[in-house]
Amino acid sequence: MLSKRVYVAWFVVHFCLITAVCFAGIFSLVAEGTTMLPSALQKRARKAELIAALVLGKEAAASSPVRQGIATYLHAAGIQAGYTFFAPNIPGYHRLTFELYYEDGRVEYASAHVMGRGAALRLDSLLDRLADQRYEPIREVVVKMLAFSVWRERPDVKKIRATFGAVSQPDISDFENGKDESFQLMFSYDFSLHEEEQ
DSSP states (O other): HHHHHHHHHHHHHHHHHHHHHHHHHHHHHHHHHHHSOGGHHHHHHHHHHHHHHHHHTTSSOTTOHHHHHHHHHHHHHSSOOOGGGGSOOOOOEEEEEEEEEESOOOOOEEEEOSHHHHHHHHHHHHHHHHHHHGGGGHHHHHHHHHHHHHHOOTEEEEEEEEEEEEOOOHHHHHHHHTTTOOOEEEEEEEEHHHHHHO
């Protein structure tokens, strides 16, 4: 009889935590105005998000045993993040573009080519990592290697300019008004490949 009550209590706590995590994610999206819901709901959603954060112990001090206990349980149960990943909010990504300068003055644009879906996924992951400040010391070397792979296919290229930046998708209202994705330059490198060859 006692074990049945313990199981029921554990189930109720577990279900409440799952619900709080999911609602926190949903309310966060509504509060940021990234849904099709009216903007009048944003203030209420922000308050509801704070209540969900309170239930999850996120408003307590970082050293609080309650907060640490809840966080540990959420991570151990695999419910630390809601399902907002599947919401229709497309995250930004990074783009590396190569401007190819030929001897005759022509300019072409290319990107790094990969063979297969697995390699494409690894390239996307690599580009996301290049945006991180911790990878700044090796950025130029990695970009140079990618540029060299493009140059091998077009050996008559005189110079390559590699341009790297973040691509952001428009929010729903901008998309409805016809706005396209935006590109924010983060860094660029120029490689004069014929000089390096000699």
